[in-house]
Amino acid sequence: MQQALFSIAEPALNKALAHDHSAADKLGSLEGKSLSVELTDIKLSVNLSVYNGKLRLSSETSIRDCFVKTELSHLKKLSDATQITSLIKQDLLELEGELSVAQKFSALFMDNGIDWQEWCSSYLGDGLTHKVFSSGKKAVDTLKRKQVDLDYTVQTALTEELKVVPSSIEVELFSNQVDLISARTEKLIASLNSIKEKM
Template sequence: MPLTNLLCGLLETGVNQLHQLDSSAVIKRKQLNGTIIYASLKELNFPLYFVISDRQVDVLNKFEGQADCNIRVSFSALNKLQDNHQLTHLIKTGQLEVDGDIQLVQQFAKLLTDMDIDWEEHLSHKVGDVIAHKLCYHAKKIHQGTLAQFNKVEKQTALYVTEEIKLAPSGLEVAYFCEQVKILEAQADTLLLSLNNKLEQLEAKSNKRLGTNSLAGK
């Protein structure tokens, strides 16, 4: 079996098994019933086609037909696709390319990542209530610690890029630049207003002279 088919099969099985535990999956699949999404990571040349029905999600590496929406996204932007306010920024910064309805991107992201799974309830049937509670408690702690470390690294990277190697402007520099632009705009408006007033005065004087010469000629 080709590696691409194996990866598609593993992804398809994983998504559908998680959906069996997700109480909201049926509703989200119905919203996308009959939709075909083409998705690929910018870091990898590995296209995927997600064929969504109200019963399951099929994952293919080839599809004979036209997808309803084409998505190319950077790996670092995957967790931001659900946020409406982030999408425009991701597109402007080149982290996300969309050919199709942007609403489909949001619904698709929620289908794959926003799952309402009560892990403690499902685990309790396997190992008992006490052990399930302890496992979930420690899992949450590990998850919170991982997120905290990730945010710390992200902030340190941003500081390094803006302060150390100066590849990007800092927040204060951007704010100062915007303020200077506003000042220049105000000065330009004042200058234009002054020029318009002078032109009007010159035009009035010119018309007055023409009127005087016309009366003198008579």
């Protein structure tokens, strides 16, 4: 099913990219390269590659120059190296392989003058396109809300019900106690060293 959708989307995307005067150079720099993307929020895995100056889509994601696992909303940040570092530190992005490949594919789709909603409307019509984009946004928002609710439920269960994970307050108290003991230990060592010197 997914591959069937890709076979429809592939020529349409190439047609859309033809409206971007900088796309040819971008595609040229990606010739023979491939990127596999797993979008966790919308449960989509796709391999993007470039051959003979054309974008190719496939569900076969095992052969790639770069692998990215993230959410749809974070894809546009891949062209900024500082954003990537921040996303990785926050566990919002998993990245393997050539970073430059991910950045170039990101630039191909994000840094252009194509109005994607207008492009879709030429195939689906204004009304249906609006519904698709609105539904897609609502679906992503709903998934994010459910993920937040689930995270809260799991955290509450682990800290309050099962008590297998300390709460943030308990962690802070423990950290303060460690700092206090460390300070007292350093003071005691200093006192012992002073006594030794007098002996």
